[in-house]
Amino acid sequence: MKNIKIQATLLVFALVCATGCTKLEQDWHDKVVPETFFKSKKDVEAALFRPFTHARWYMGEDRWALQEYPADQFAISTKGRHWYNGGENERFHYHRWTPDDGWIWGTWRGTLMGVALALDTKQDLEKVDYEALALTPADKEAHINQLNTLIAFFFMRGLDYFGGMPLFESLDIEAPPRNTDQETFDHVEKLLKDALDKIPAKTAGQKEEGAISKAAVAALLARLYFNAEAYTGQARFGDAAILCQEIIDQKYGPYSLDATWYGPHSFNNDTSPEIIWSIPSELNYLQYDWFFNFFYHYNTVKNFDTEGSPWNGTHLTPSKKPDGSSYRSDFKLGSPFEKFEDADLRKRQYKYLGGDRYEGMFIVGEHLTPSGEPILGGEEYKDLPLTFIDQVARFTEVGPGKEYASISELPSTMSEGEENTGIRLVKVPIPNNADRSRRWAADNPVIRLAEIYYMLAECKFRAGDGAGAASLINAVRERNFEETDPNPVTAANLDEYRMLDEWGIEFLGEGRRRTDLIRWNKFTTETWWDHTPTSDHLKRFPIPTQAISGNNSLEQNPGYE
Structure with a gap:
């Protein structure tokens, strides 16, 4: 059964990622099907967390590169005879990428592969008799909605990188065209809103072990609303603020800021009260x-x-x-x-x-x-x-x-x-x-409470409450100093650049800088080291040539035709 499942997964990868087709025809041998294979809770959980291992990979490498190297905080300069890399590093720094660049192709295929893997597992678990395995209908509902949330996560990342994605809710669809930005946004929103009431909250003292909790769903929905203006042209900062305040008020679970700056990143960060969702890491096993x-x-x-x-x-x-x-x-x-x-x-x-x-x-x-x-x-x-x-x-x-x-x-x-x-x-x-x-004992934080504080701070700042925004940012900043913060945020010194500075300081290297610059309309309009303003269409990456070659129903983004 394990080999059959691996073959099916590879078929999903080949069809979704190489040819743009999402049709999956699984050939079950010896009547080993989902209804009969799962013999215990352990079998169910092993299947459930397989797509999460893809999320571990997805959080780094090409996806990180597309967020950080075109932005203002990181670079790979050519060092003598090293790192010219055919000009790849310079292309991204100068915003001269093309539909043939490998980081873009890797991100497109990785995004859709994540959706396909989660859908594949979801379709299997929907057929399993949970009660026969001493599991409850509530367990099944939570598992299915964790996978729905993971699907929403991948589609939301695709929306951020590329705009409208080819949406599919089954692995029996051939060569789907791209949906619009708004349709993709709406699909992600629906998946997250449906899941919010169906996934349990983490309990006090419970370790963060990679499962998606109620607070993680709320945080992803807040992220969606927070960046909605860049995605669809319609600002939803008010909706983001409501969710952020509810998370801080512990409506979705007992989270609090870590007392130290290193707590959310340390060897034992699975016990940090600040971590809302992380990807586990361990030496020689899912290493971060x-x-x-x-x-x-x-x-x-x-x-x-x-x-x-x-x-x-x-x-x-x-x-x-x-x-x-x-x-x-x-x-x-x-x-x-x-x-x-x-x-x-x-x-x-x-x-x-x-x-x-x-x-x-x-x-x-x-x-x-x-x-x-x-x-x-x-x-x-x-x-x-x-x-x-x-x-x-x-x-x-x-x-x-x-x-x-x-x-x-x-x-x-x-x-x-x-x-x-x-x-x-x-x-x-x-x-x-x-x-x-x-x-590699430190887990990879995907969402931490400091992000919720900063999202709410930015929403307050945009709404004219500079003092409220400053208070939230300073609540995070204060742990970074042995004595008093020498330069706290105030209503007087907080402007859009100070807000971006605070995002950049607290979340340096966490793979989000491009998104933050786009939200403030700075990504293509500002100057930084060895970089001058570029074209507005570069806020979206192109649909890769390989994707369009395998699925001619995919339309290219404007400016890349």
């Missing part, structure tokens, strides 16, 4: 680790005192020009590291302290081993101590007989990086080899 190779220098394993072979790619966009002056006088967006207050506990150098304890979340400045020995470079700084800088430029090409006579002549662009270029984010703690069993 896709970023490790992309983010860190080849020799950073010596700093972590662990093993691995990182690729030295992703870094924060720079806050400083080659001459050391700040970009903040030039651009209102970007400069993510400099947006953190110096007293912010998160701004410290990342250091693992042992016993699941750590501090800071950046690799910046001198790169040292745990014993304090300098870590040496292997490219431009071969055999020299590495120092990670908040700048992008070819400093090794300055001097007598070299390319540039002085630092003042240095350009700072996507093509001008070196091996120590850019500050690196360590949002997921990495233990040393002594605690290797704790590696």
